[in-house]
């Protein structure tokens with residue numbers, strides 16, 4: 001799988017362009033802003049998105065959904081079922097808070113635990129990880145070597161996602177990290193919603209916030 005990371009918008013969100021190495025089939029994760037730039041990069045990479053996927057419903061991850069859907073109308077817009085309402089709710093997706101007029105289209109596909117999104121030879125499996133938002137999901141490409149995890153705002157290089165926004169839960173975030181991330185092999189590459197990529201092993205040993213995820217704190 002080819003992975004292109006683009007940092008977009010004022011909040012420096014990571015939009016990920018994924019493409020099968022053998023063909024044009026691909027996916028876009030979290031087109032948060034700068035739709036024209038994301039679309040241009042898809043075209044220059046020879047990538048045809050089969051899915052437009054949001055890890056969660058915050059505006060800095062969904063802001064360019066409409067532009068992507070217009071450019072690639074055949075690609076279903078996918079988001080965790082419990083975050084779907086946020087796409088068209090300017091309070092829920094924080095557009096009001098950030099003073100951004102952008103609004104997404106409604107979802108085409110509601111993602112739930114275990115669902116597989118396939119393009120070319122790539123399989124992304126949906127992992128439900130509430131905490132930053134109730135409907136937050138990770139996308140796990142378990143068949144890649146090493147495995148690749150796209151985790152939105154769940155965990156970052158030396159950090160974790162905010163839980164003080166509407167619908168956030170520190171307890172759920174800790175449980176999601178403990179049971180869905182720290183259970184993956186150390187070599188698993190983590191591609192977060194902001195900042196640089198990392199690995200499960202690096203965060204397990206170096207992330208000071210993961211004490212939160214210690215079983216004794218549950």
Ligand SMILES: [Zn+2]
Nearest residue numbers: 056058132153
């Ligand atoms: Zn967020």
